[in-house]
Amino acid sequence: MSDKTTSSLLYLNGVSVSFDGFKALNSLSFIVEPGELRAIIGPNGAGKTTMMDIITGKTRPDSGEVFFDGGKIDLTSRDEAEIAQLGIGRKFQKPTVFDSHTVWDNLELALNRKRGVFATLFYRLTAQDKARIEEILETVRLTHRKDELAANLSHGQKQWLEIGMLLAQEPKLLLVDEPVAGMTDAETAETAILLKEIAKTRSVVVVEHDMGFIRDLGVKVTCLAEGSVLAEGSIDYVSNDQKVIENYLGR
Numbered sequence: 001m002s003d004k005t006t007s008s009l010l011y012l013n014g015v016s017v018s019f020d021g022f023k024a025l026n027s028l029s030f031i032v033e034p035g036e037l038r039a040i041i042g043p044n045g046a047g048k049t050t051m052m053d054i055i056t057g058k059t060r061p062d063s064g065e066v067f068f069d070g071g072k073i074d075l076t077s078r079d080e081a082e083i084a085q086l087g088i089g090r091k092f093q094k095p096t097v098f099d100s101h102t103v104w105d106n107l108e109l110a111l112n113r114k115r116g117v118f119a120t121l122f123y124r125l126t127a128q129d130k131a132r133i134e135e136i137l138e139t140v141r142l143t144h145r146k147d148e149l150a151a152n153l154s155h156g157q158k159q160w161l162e163i164g165m166l167l168a169q170e171p172k173l174l175l176v177d178e179p180v181a182g183m184t185d186a187e188t189a190e191t192a193i194l195l196k197e198i199a200k201t202r203s204v205v206v207v208e209h210d211m212g213f214i215r216d217l218g219v220k221v222t223c224l225a226e227g228s229v230l231a232e233g234s235i236d237y238v239s240n241d242q243k244v245i246e247n248y249l250g251r
């Protein structure tokens, strides 16, 4: 096991997967450090979603290694539920909050989900739980809307609420798929600040097409194309890379 395997939170090495002979991932290698916020860009069909599917156990790789938590856990041997329990949270593109519940209740439900159904039946919120919900409300900019039904939130606020619900489960790694699609400019700018705050206490991998947002994040960017890494580095480095311009930005 290399030093990189044991120091990184997430370690993908030479991961390949084919669907009906088409290589969706082609020897993809990718590392996320503890406490890192990483942005992923790339054209449609580059393999971004497939990469998330591999990390969360939805798809099994044909070959390659996928380790979590300093090389301690081989994710290829775990199923989706186990991987969620191990501390990998995933935010899909569309918000999936409970519209008929308040913002607070959505967060309370998410906090309880961590405990399992049986424990929840007999559970009352402790002062510590309440403090945690209040903290999450602050983080996701929804304190002033805590008693509002989720149905009445703006699209952006629903996205933030769902991020909050994931935070309630205390993931070590949060995977976020196109969070700012459909958001207003103000919400987009706020989401960049919010994700940077979240990444102070855990690692975050965010997939986005919005280059203004990626620039606002100001973090290391990985550009995928045809199932592997095309370029990796600062936004200025990646956006000036000739291969990235040809395959993605210049399209």
Ligand SMILES: Nc1ncnc2c1ncn2[C@@H]1O[C@H](COP(=O)(O)OP(=O)(O)OP(=O)(O)O)[C@@H](O)[C@H]1O
Binding pocket: 019, 020, 023, 024, 042, 043, 044, 045, 046, 047, 048, 049, 050, 051
């Ligand atoms: N379950 C599947 N069965 C067959 N083909 C698939 C499957 N999942 C993904 N693919 C194919 O693999 C390739 C990579 O898809 P993927 O969704 O990972 O790309 P992406 O980078 O997330 O694209 P987008 O930006 O459009 O979301 C695509 O050509 C897609 O059609």
